[in-house]
Amino acid sequence: MTFAAQVLTLYPEMFPGPLGHSLAGRALAEGRWSLDAIQIRDFATDRHRSVDDTPAGGGAGMVLRADVLASAVDHALERSPDAPIIAMTPRGVPLTQQRVRQLAAGPGVTILCGRFEGFDQRLFEARPIEEISIGDYVLSGGETGALVLLDACVRLLPDVMGASSSGDEESFENGLLEYPHYTRPQIWEGRAIPEVLRSGDHAKIRAWREAQAAEITRLRRPDLWERHGGTPDRSPSGARRKT
Ligand code: SAH
Numbered sequence: 092m093t094f095a096a097q098v099l100t101l102y103p104e105m106f107p108g109p110l111g112h113s114l115a116g117r118a119l120a121e122g123r124w125s126l127d128a129i130q131i132r133d134f135a136t137d138r139h140r141s142v143d144d145t146p147a148g149g150g151a152g153m154v155l156r157a158d159v160l161a162s163a164v165d166h167a168l169e170r171s172p173d174a175p176i177i178a179m180t181p182r183g184v185p186l187t188q189q190r191v192r193q194l195a196a197g198p199g200v201t202i203l204c205g206r207f208e209g210f211d212q213r214l215f216e217a218r219p220i221e222e223i224s225i226g227d228y229v230l231s232g233g234e235t236g237a238l239v240l241l242d243a244c245v246r247l248l249p250d251v252m253g254a255s256s257s258g259d260e261e262s263f264e265n266g267l268l269e270y271p272h273y274t275r276p277q278i279w280e281g282r283a284i285p286e287v288l289r290s291g292d293h294a295k296i297r298a299w300r301e302a303q304a305a306e307i308t309r310l311r312r313p314d315l316w317e318r319h320g321g322t323p324d325r326s327p328s329g330a331r332r333k334t
Pocket residue numbers: 178179180181182203204205206207208209210223224225226227228229230231232233234236
């Protein structure tokens with residue numbers, strides 16, 4: 092089964108962009124996923140092909156019209172009826188690795204990219220659209236957010252990543268940030284690779300990595316640590332994971 096991505100955008104030439112390279116690019120060329128960038132302007136109905144208008148109630152900027160965007164969404168729905176429809180918005184639910192996993196396991200995704208001040212609110216009332224944010228900052232358009240979402244999904248598709256196990260231990264997969272990595276040279280600028288990693292004792296190495304992951308998460312992301320089952324002011328060695 093091919094993961095089918097549709098992106099509704101005013102800038103289809105931005106795609107596949109970075110996703111045409113490296114792992115995602117190879118997977119795209121091999122047909123492990125497909126990408127259709129659809130021009131929203133093609134669904135405009137007036138002779139100026141307008142997609143936006145001034146905000147009701149006044150204020151700066153322009154707002155994407157509900158009627159034009161709904162036509163574009165309906166077109167995408169017809170072509171890919173089972174794919175969830177996601178609008179990129181800063182007000183959306185923050186994207187998580189868990190949601191990425193769910194999406195990657197499904198038939199694909201249809202992504203709506205905003206521009207200007209965003210979308211006419213009635214679009215979200217009239218169509219089954221999930222709003223997703225990629226973080227607490229403001230982008231100039233949804234396209235870079237769509238690239239982020241697709242990159243995160245595509246690397247999880249079967250046979251896309253070289254060593255398929257390398258996905259399991261990474262940051263967020265077990266609710267923690269990842270442990271630190273090292274590679275040759277053995278000593279660099281006077282700094283040695285931690286002794287335990289050269290011991291060949293795999294149980295000891297696993298224990299060290301688990302402790303490092305716990306400590307880094309506790310220090311850098313108390314929110315993740317707490318959700319994981321630790322308490323922010325307790326040492327990770329004394330804390331147990333919730334089951
Ligand atoms: N006026 C809006 C910002 C619009 S930014 C507000 O204050 O909330 C223009 C477009 O960029 C948005 O419609 C959205 O598609 C995209 N965008 C901006 N920041 C984003 C974020 N953090 N996550 C996802 N999409 C974002």
